Amino acid sequence: MNQLNNNPFYKMNMERVIEFLKIYKDVAFATVEDNKPKLRVFQIMKIIGNELYFATAARKEVYRQLQSNPFVELLAMHENISVRVAGKVMFDVNDDICKAIYNENAILQRLYADYTSMVYFRLPMDYIDYYDLSPNPPLLLHFPETQK
Numbered sequence: 054m055n056q057l058n059n060n061p062f063y064k065m066n067m068e069r070v071i072e073f074l075k076i077y078k079d080v081a082f083a084t085v086e087d088n089k090p091k092l093r094v095f096q097i098m099k100i101i102g103n104e105l106y107f108a109t110a111a112r113k114e115v116y117r118q119l120q121s122n123p124f125v126e127l128l129a130m131h132e133n134i135s136v137r138v139a140g141k142v143m144f145d146v147n148d149d150i151c152k153a154i155y156n157e158n159a160i161l162q163r164l165y166a167d168y169t170s171m172v173y174f175r176l177p178m179d180y181i182d183y184y185d186l187s188p189n190p191p192l193l194l195h196f197p198e199t200q201k
Contacts, residue, residue, distance in 0.1 A: 084118040133186040140179035
């Protein structure tokens with residue numbers, strides 16, 4: 054972690070971002086295929102520290118896209134607040150976390166016979182914009198490279 058993570062202002066505002074993403078888990082999730090953006094709705098399955106965790110099936114288009122180009126961007130929005138996150142996905146999710154994601158999500162259990170039927174990935178939040186239009190002037194918090 055870098056020096057910014059020890060700053061109390063940074064910690065307080067990162068907590069604001071994390072809490073928002075815990076509540077508003079359904080996000081617009083952008084990948085790239087043939088140099089064109091591809092957008093879909095995805096659900097954040099788990100948040101640990103400054104990392105977001107997701108699950109998909111290896112047969113899906115999104116998995117192939119992430120294998121070719123692991124850089125993604127996502128957007129969560131509710132009322133006047135939006136959170137944009139960008140980074141590089143990693144497919145090195147610990148088996149215990151994979152099991153927990155599967156066991157905590159009834160939809161995954163309904164769609165897939167076993168937790169091993171899925172592919173799990175994490176997104177270290179390398180770049181975050183938190184934008185709140187409610188105050189005057191609007192509040193923009195930017196977090197570059199929150200983890201290396």
